[in-house]
Amino acid sequence: MTEEQLIQQAKEIRERAYTPYSKFPVGAALLTEDGTVYTGCNIENAAYPVTCCAERVAIFKAISEGHTQFNQIAVVADTKRPVPPCGSCRQVMSEFFSADVKIHSTNLQGKTKTLTMDELLPFSFAASDLPEE
Numbered sequence: 519m520t521e522e523q524l525i526q527q528a529k530e531i532r533e534r535a536y537t538p539y540s541k542f543p544v545g546a547a548l549l550t551e552d553g554t555v556y557t558g559c560n561i562e563n564a565a566y567p568v569t570c571c572a573e574r575v576a577i578f579k580a581i582s583e584g585h586t587q588f589n590q591i592a593v594v595a596d597t598k599r600p601v602p603p604c605g606s607c608r609q610v611m612s613e614f615f616s617a618d619v620k621i622h623s624t625n626l627q628g629k630t631k632t633l634t635m636d637e638l639l640p641f642s643f644a645a646s647d648l649p650e651e
């Protein structure tokens with residue numbers, strides 16, 4: 519599975535986005551360490567904050583199927599610059615992705631910006647910051 523193939527899968531699942539409110543469809547494709555791909559699209563709600571981003575849909579699908587080791591994720595939207603994942607998604611990514619997992623942000627023109635988890639969310643709040651029992 520190449521980066522280009524992962525981006526292509528993110529583009530395809532973007533077509534399934536449920537975005538009657540923002541009209542801003544996003545697609546994501548997450549590659550696990552064992553080579554499985556989980557895709558996600560954003561799913562909105564009339565109660566706007568209930569919306570779930572494409573990235574989190576892909577991550578939650580993978581986690582719910584028992585995957586814990588991730589390799590890279592591609593995110594695609596129709597933006598001028600490569601689409602930056604929101605803060606909530608960055609926090610969810612940091613819970614499950616190791617520091618060197620690559621996040622490819624891409625637009626429909628194929629402009630891509632790749633950052634590692636550590637670059638995308640430095641100094642992140644983590645389980646190790648919680649007090650010990």
Ligand SMILES: O=c1ccn([C@H]2C[C@H](O)[C@@H](CO)O2)c(=O)[nH]1
Pocket residue numbers: 537540542543544559560561562569570571572573593601602603604607
């Ligand atoms: O990286 C992003 C940024 C935004 N959205 C969604 C949330 C909402 O449905 C719409 C507008 O914010 O785009 C994503 O899915 N991923």
Ligand SMILES: [Zn+2]
Pocket residue numbers: 571572573574603604605606607608
């Ligand atoms: Zn998000």
